Amino acid sequence: STSIQLASRPQGWPTPDNFTVASVDLPDLEAGQVRVRNEFVSVDPYMRGRMNDTRSYVAPYAIGAQITGGAVGRVIESRSGQLPVGTAVLHQHGWSDLAQGPADSFRAVPDVPGLSLSLRLHILGMTGMTAYAGLTAVAGMKPGETVFISGAAGAVGTAAGQIAKLLGAKRVIGSAGSAQKVALLTEKYGYDRAFNYKDGDVRGQLAKAAPEGIDVFFDNVGGDHLEAALDAFNDKGRAALCGAISSYNTTERAVGPDNMSNIITRGLTLKGFTLAAYLGLAPEFQEKMTAWFSAGKISFDETIVDGIDNTVDAFVTMMRGANTGKMLVRVGDA
Ligand code: NDP
Numbered sequence: 001s002t003s004i005q006l007a008s009r010p011q012g013w014p015t016p017d018n019f020t021v022a023s024v025d026l027p028d029l030e031a032g033q034v035r036v037r038n039e040f041v042s043v044d045p046y047m048r049g050r051m052n053d054t055r056s057y058v059a060p061y062a063i064g065a066q067i068t069g070g071a072v073g074r075v076i077e078s079r080s081g082q083l084p085v086g087t088a089v090l091h092q093h094g095w096s097d098l099a100q101g102p103a104d105s106f107r108a109v110p111d112v113p114g115l116s117l118s119l120r121l122h123i124l125g126m127t128g129m130t131a132y133a134g135l136t137a138v139a140g141m142k143p144g145e146t147v148f149i150s151g152a153a154g155a156v157g158t159a160a161g162q163i164a165k166l167l168g169a170k171r172v173i174g175s176a177g178s179a180q181k182v183a184l185l186t187e188k189y190g191y192d193r194a195f196n197y198k199d200g201d202v203r204g205q206l207a208k209a210a211p212e213g214i215d216v217f218f219d220n221v222g223g224d225h226l227e228a229a230l231d232a233f234n235d236k237g238r239a240a241l242c243g244a245i246s247s248y249n250t251t252e253r254a255v256g257p258d259n260m261s262n263i264i265t266r267g268l269t270l271k272g273f274t275l276a277a278y279l280g281l282a283p284e285f286q287e288k289m290t291a292w293f294s295a296g297k298i299s300f301d302e303t304i305v306d307g308i309d310n311t312v313d314a315f316v317t318m319m320r321g322a323n324t325g326k327m328l329v330r331v332g333d334a
Contacts, residue, residue, distance in 0.1 A: 001096055002024075003096040004022075005065060006064070009051055014315070019312045029079045031079050034079070035075070035076055035077040035098060036074065037073050037074055037331070038071045038072065038098065039072055040071065040117060040328045041069075041070075041331060042126075043314045043318050043329060045245050047315065067094050069094040071096075072089065072090050072121055074089070088108065089107060090106070090109045091105060096308065118330075122300065122325070123158075128159045129278075134156075134273060135147070135163055137281060141164060143169070145215035146216070147171070147172045147173070147216040147217075148175075149164070150229075151221050153177075153178075153185060153325070155326035156242060158324075161190060162190055166297060172192055173206070173209045174189075178196060184324060195208075195209055202225055202228040206229070216237065219242060222243070222246050225246070226244075230260065230268070236267050237269075239270040240273060241271065303324055304328050304330050305317075305328070305329050307329070307331075
């Protein structure tokens with residue numbers, strides 16, 4: 001099996017020598033275990049945080065151990081009555097072509113003909129549910145409100161824009177890092193207005209896109225985007241702080257927003273969250289998303305990199321913005 005392991009902790013942007021592509025001999029299956037051939041492996045921004053040795057909501061990766069995280073595949077060998085050969089599964093074993101372990105570390109997922117298993121890693125899975133939980137349980141978005149979403153053309157952002165609209169947002173505004181992504185936001189994802197943050201002056205661009213102000217901010221970026229949102233907020237505005245990717249690979253401490261006092265004077269609520277605290281929403285999310293998806297109301301994009309050996313490259317280029325929608329590694333036949 002080919003397994004990607006952490007060789008050393010990155011300082012700033014990860015480089016190839018922070019990782020080892022290892023060839024691992026898998027032992028024979030024990031009773032109750034299964035072996036899975038992965039079809040898609042997920043690369044996610046939160047993994048960058050786990051490469052640091054700092055306190056967070058998930059433990060850091062150990063040096064010399066495989067990078068764990070979301071993946072989907074099919075059982076190819078089984079010593080468990082629970083998961084026969086051929087079962088499609090979602091699991092957290094991470095960056096490798098084969099995964100092996102106790103059957104209860106894998107979860108069978110509905111195998112719908114014509115529907116790629118990869119969707120369980122984004123729009124029908126973790127990133128879709130993050131968007132749903134952030135807008136509903138965290139920000140308490142109400143119909144008729146104006147919503148601003150940063151990092152709008154990524155996996156969470158493309159889901160969040162569509163969900164906000166389906167839940168009755170009056171206006172949804174998004175920011176992303178290229179002209180193509182900005183066009184896609186309004187043409188494919190139902191955003192009312194969008195701008196390219198790389199054109200600069202995020203504050204000014206947001207003010208122009210939202211002359212009526214914003215009520216909800218779904219933040220994937222932090223930094224200049226949070227500052228711009230604090231200016232644009234209407235009274236009683238709410239922010240769901242989902243991520244701060246603008247600072248994940250910087251070595252200097254970011255300069256803070258200069259307008260934090262608006263939190264007081266406008267009675268704002270800024271609430272950070274991790275999906276782990278909202279897993280109870282899973283049935284509600286699955287029910288709503290399955291209905292929207294089946295009715296053809298949900299679009300998605302995938303940016304696919306082929307070959308498990310290219311996982312690190314996929315991870316790093318994702319954080320540089322190479323992806324539209326979800327960045328995935330397609331494992332292919334070994
Ligand atoms: P994306 O698919 O959005 O990929 C990351 C994107 O971030 C890139 O495509 C790039 O797009 C953008 N980006 C990178 N650097 C910057 C920057 N300096 N300023 C603005 N945008 C930047 O990833 P996900 O959808 O998986 O995750 C999005 C966010 O949600 C992340 O912050 C992540 O940590 C967070 N998250 C949080 C969860 C939680 O439980 N709280 C769960 C899942 C995700 P562009 O071309 O537009 O720059």
